[in-house]
Amino acid sequence: MTALATPMAGSLIQSIDWQAVAPPLITAVVALGVLVAELFLPTRHKPLLGWISVAGLALALLSLVPLRDGTRATFCLRTATGAADRTACSYVADHFTLVLQLLVLAGALLAALLSMHTVKDDSLPPGEYWFLLLSSAAGAALLPAARDLATLVVALEVASLPAFALVGLRRDGKGGEAALKFFLSSVTATAVMLLGVSFVYAATGSLHLTRIAAALPQAQTQLKTLALVGAVLTLVGFAFKTAAVPFHFWVPDTYTGAPVAVAAYLSVVSKVAGLSGLALVAVVGFHPYGRTWGLALAVLAALTMTLGNAAALRQRSDTPHSAVRLLAWSSVAQAGYLLVPIAAAGYGSATARDPLGATVAYAMIYGVVNLGAFAVVALIAGRIDDYRGLFAARPAAALAMAFFLLCLAGLPPGVIGLFGKVVVFRAAVDSGLGWLAVIMAVNVVVALYYYLGWTAKLFQPAPAPVAPGAPEAPGTALRIPVPLTLCLGLAAVTGVVLSFAPELVLQITSGSLFG
Amino acid sequence: MNPVNYLYLAALLFTIGATGVLVRRNAIVLFMCVELMLNASNLALVTFSRLHGNLDGQIIAFFTMVVAAAEVVVGLAIIVSVFRTRHSASVDDTNLMKL
Amino acid sequence: MTAALAASLSSQGHSFLSPTGVEIVFVLVGLAVLGAAVLTVSTSQLVHAALWLVVALGGLAIEYLLLTAEFIAWVQVLIYLGSVVVLVLFGLMLTRAPIGRSPDADSGNRWVALGLAVVAAGTLVTLVVDAFRCTWMDLPASGSTSVNGSTQANGEVLFRYWVLPFEALSVLLLAALVGAIVLSRRHREEG
Numbered sequence: 001m002t003a004l005a006t007p008m009a010g011s012l013i014q015s016i017d018w019q020a021v022a023p024p025l026i027t028a029v030v031a032l033g034v035l036v037a038e039l040f041l042p043t044r045h046k047p048l049l050g051w052i053s054v055a056g057l058a059l060a061l062l063s064l065v066p067l068r069d070g071t072r073a074t075f076c077l078r079t080a081t082g083a084a085d086r087t088a089c090s091y092v093a094d095h096f097t098l099v100l101q102l103l104v105l106a107g108a109l110l111a112a113l114l115s116m117h118t119v120k121d122d123s124l125p126p127g128e129y130w131f132l133l134l135s136s137a138a139g140a141a142l143l144p145a146a147r148d149l150a151t152l153v154v155a156l157e158v159a160s161l162p163a164f165a166l167v168g169l170r171r172d173g174k175g176g177e178a179a180l181k182f183f184l185s186s187v188t189a190t191a192v193m194l195l196g197v198s199f200v201y202a203a204t205g206s207l208h209l210t211r212i213a214a215a216l217p218q219a220q221t222q223l224k225t226l227a228l229v230g231a232v233l234t235l236v237g238f239a240f241k242t243a244a245v246p247f248h249f250w251v252p253d254t255y256t257g258a259p260v261a262v263a264a265y266l267s268v269v270s271k272v273a274g275l276s277g278l279a280l281v282a283v284v285g286f287h288p289y290g291r292t293w294g295l296a297l298a299v300l301a302a303l304t305m306t307l308g309n310a311a312a313l314r315q316r317s318d319t320p321h322s323a324v325r326l327l328a329w330s331s332v333a334q335a336g337y338l339l340v341p342i343a344a345a346g347y348g349s350a351t352a353r354d355p356l357g358a359t360v361a362y363a364m365i366y367g368v369v370n371l372g373a374f375a376v377v378a379l380i381a382g383r384i385d386d387y388r389g390l391f392a393a394r395p396a397a398a399l400a401m402a403f404f405l406l407c408l409a410g411l412p413p414g415v416i417g418l419f420g421k422v423v424v425f426r427a428a429v430d431s432g433l434g435w436l437a438v439i440m441a442v443n444v445v446v447a448l449y450y451y452l453g454w455t456a457k458l459f460q461p462a463p464a465p466v467a468p469g470a471p472e473a474p475g476t477a478l479r480i481p482v483p484l485t486l487c488l489g490l491a492a493v494t495g496v497v498l499s500f501a502p503e504l505v506l507q508i509t510s511g512s513l514f515g
Numbered sequence: 516m517n518p519v520n521y522l523y524l525a526a527l528l529f530t531i532g533a534t535g536v537l538v539r540r541n542a543i544v545l546f547m548c549v550e551l552m553l554n555a556s557n558l559a560l561v562t563f564s565r566l567h568g569n570l571d572g573q574i575i576a577f578f579t580m581v582v583a584a585a586e587v588v589v590g591l592a593i594i595v596s597v598f599r600t601r602h603s604a605s606v607d608d609t610n611l612m613k614l
Numbered sequence: 615m616t617a618a619l620a621a622s623l624s625s626q627g628h629s630f631l632s633p634t635g636v637e638i639v640f641v642l643v644g645l646a647v648l649g650a651a652v653l654t655v656s657t658s659q660l661v662h663a664a665l666w667l668v669v670a671l672g673g674l675a676i677e678y679l680l681l682t683a684e685f686i687a688w689v690q691v692l693i694y695l696g697s698v699v700v701l702v703l704f705g706l707m708l709t710r711a712p713i714g715r716s717p718d719a720d721s722g723n724r725w726v727a728l729g730l731a732v733v734a735a736g737t738l739v740t741l742v743v744d745a746f747r748c749t750w751m752d753l754p755a756s757g758s759t760s761v762n763g764s765t766q767a768n769g770e771v772l773f774r775y776w777v778l779p780f781e782a783l784s785v786l787l788l789a790a791l792v793g794a795i796v797l798s799r800r801h802r803e804e805g
Contacts, residue, residue: 014773014774014775014777014778016777021778028785031785032788035792075777075778077775090775090776090778090779091778125796125799128792128793128795128796129796131789131792132789132792132793132796135785135788135789136789138785139782139785139786142782146778148779149575150571150574150575150578150776150779151778151779151782153575153578153579153582153779154578154582154779154782154783154786155779155782157582157585157586157786158782158783158785158786158789161585161586161589161786161789161790161793162789162793164589164590164593164793165589165592165593165789165792165793165794165796165797168592168593168596168797169796169797176593176596176597176600177597179593179597179797180542180593180594180597183586183589183590183593184542184545184546184549184590187546187549187586187590188536188549188552190553190582190586191529191532191549191552191553191556192552194553194556194557194560194579195529195552195555195556195559197556197560197575198556198559198560198563198572199559201560201563201564201567201571201572201575202559202563202566202567202745203745205567205569205571206571207571207575222744222745222746222747223745225741225744225745226741226742226744226745229741517746518746519742519743519746519747520637520640520641520644521640521677521681522742522746523644523739523742523743524644524647524648524677525742526735526738526739526741526742527648527735527739528647528648528651528670529738530731530734530735530738531648531651531652531655531731532651532655533731533734534655534727534728534730534731535654535655537726537727537730537731538655538724538727538728539655541660543660543664543702543705543706543709544655544660544663546702547654547663547664547667547702548654548655550667550671550694550698551651551654551655551667551670554670554671554674554694557674557686557690558674558677558678561678561681561683561686561763562681564683564763565681565682565683565763570763570767570768570771571771571775573683573685573686573763573768574768574771574772574775574776576683576686577685577686577689577768577772578776578779578780578783580686580689580690580693580694581693581783581786581787582783582786583693583694583698584693584697584698584787585786585787585789585790586790587697587698587701587702588701588790588791588793588794589790589793589794589797591701591702591704591705591708591794592793592794592795592797592798593797594705594709595705595708595709595797595798596797596798598708598709598710
């Protein structure tokens, strides 16, 4: 049944469906193109590289359109007769993959728009920056499509290794420390994950998720514990990327040390990539152990949202970088909400409604809104106290920020945030995780405190300009750079459109994403 | 041979590496400890590959080695760049493990 | 050498009591690896730690040969001994690690960590003992490629079933290269 049961059958190399792999492939090729193009562009044309990258990501998004029936698979194993075995493939473009690739690539596109501002402001090396961003995005786009543990591990590394370098790009010395902390803890998580992978392989003899799921119930009794421990350790690596407690401690320091656009990228694209890996391994691979890891993930989700919110509450608003730190803790708490439906998918019995859809829907809402909030932070930066009086100085930015914060909190007029939370809620209740729903409700209410506190600051009158050089002081240019406007506008328009027509996102929750 | 012997070795090696990660504070030594953990996973993978009679385990061990090589390149670049601003490779100095 | 080892492996019966040549080599090398690993982790002289790491990783290469994973063994020698350790040594030189003892090497929570380590080691060992106490490695019929970890067998499997992660690795390596260059170059520009 394993790969080697069919020696020498068929041609020597796997056949490749190029159209199916187009989204990550286009991203990687554009990354390479940008790296080469940088050599030939004179310095004054360097901003062009950013637009090339954005165009490349848009092209990758377009390449999702012909795949939308969700039936493609490539890099498959072979059956005994030498034909491709469509149940065990390394790359599957089903609806789960497509929705998450849409999310990852769109998130990367918004982060790229944000980056144009950052690259210019912090004078980062443009060619290398765009190359690293795009190759990380290619890895993140590959991850939701991967259906075997080797590809998952490699894709996770492709998504995170360029991110280490991106975090370390800032010149002021904080970047290096942030990158070092991120790097060392991430590498340790990878080592633990690989031990888990080896245990899973020991118990099942295969690396393809579908075959693992088929082999687990038949594993010899003495291998059951080993397989279970392997499953848990494998999930650690992905939980780290998702920034779930107890693997969250790198988040605030890394986000503050990194350039703002990179922090935005990490908080959305990297997190969603980790989440999709977690969902794939748990739901597809370890399906037979659903009850066990479902409960474990439920506890993890409860801890993550509670600790994330507690830390966000303690965040003072007058310390340097407090805006990014608060968003960092809020992203930890949001990761907790995102884990709830995955836990429900394992814990509950199979129902008509796939709980995973709730995670994906919530992730889309969170992604758009969070990137929007980061765009405003990139514009204003600094401490939360600096946002006082923003409405008077920059009404558009202040209104957008208020909208994003209310969406994150789940209050009207950020209706879409509310819908997202309701969907997640329903998934928890449907699968019998009532206690988790209660914890989540308490957390949502607690989180209102800091989201509303920040929103209120936006509309307070500006303080007397005692601090010279405060960002909103008169004399600073009130013009918002074009890419940043575009990013803000896209995020705000998407948020508003979704608030009026939530069914665009919520229809994901109605059917099954796999198959 | 009983494969459990190889697995003993892998388990002990992994724990030694993990202990090092917890105890040591120099970034480069920490990194060496992580290499020990990765190698322990590799040994387990190759043993299981032999046990199952297919090469998938060896292939992923090979991938792990390449990943480790890529990590060491970026990791040392980060460590050296931190050192240049801090003049120490100790993790504690930089308050890095602060929660 | 590998063929001889494989032959001695296959001629050996299921006995705990009569050790074969392979088992003796395994035990000796295994003890050396463990000792070197402990020294890597515990020595306060950073350069010595790197050199003990060489011993540990080289010993593992021999263990791979005993497992007839020839390709992996040589990749281990090439990548780990050839590049990783050399890079680590370069890293130590560039950060001007003291040749003697370095005071910043240990953290205060040593006893907690040691306790945790003993617990973790116990758990892992009981886990694998439980799972594989009664398992024996089945040896392949001679001539079968299925367990032979030769370069050819590995290459065939790699390109027949694992093309996708292999290609993804190429992106990873290029990203690592560019990332390392960009991280170290900007300091030179600053002076």
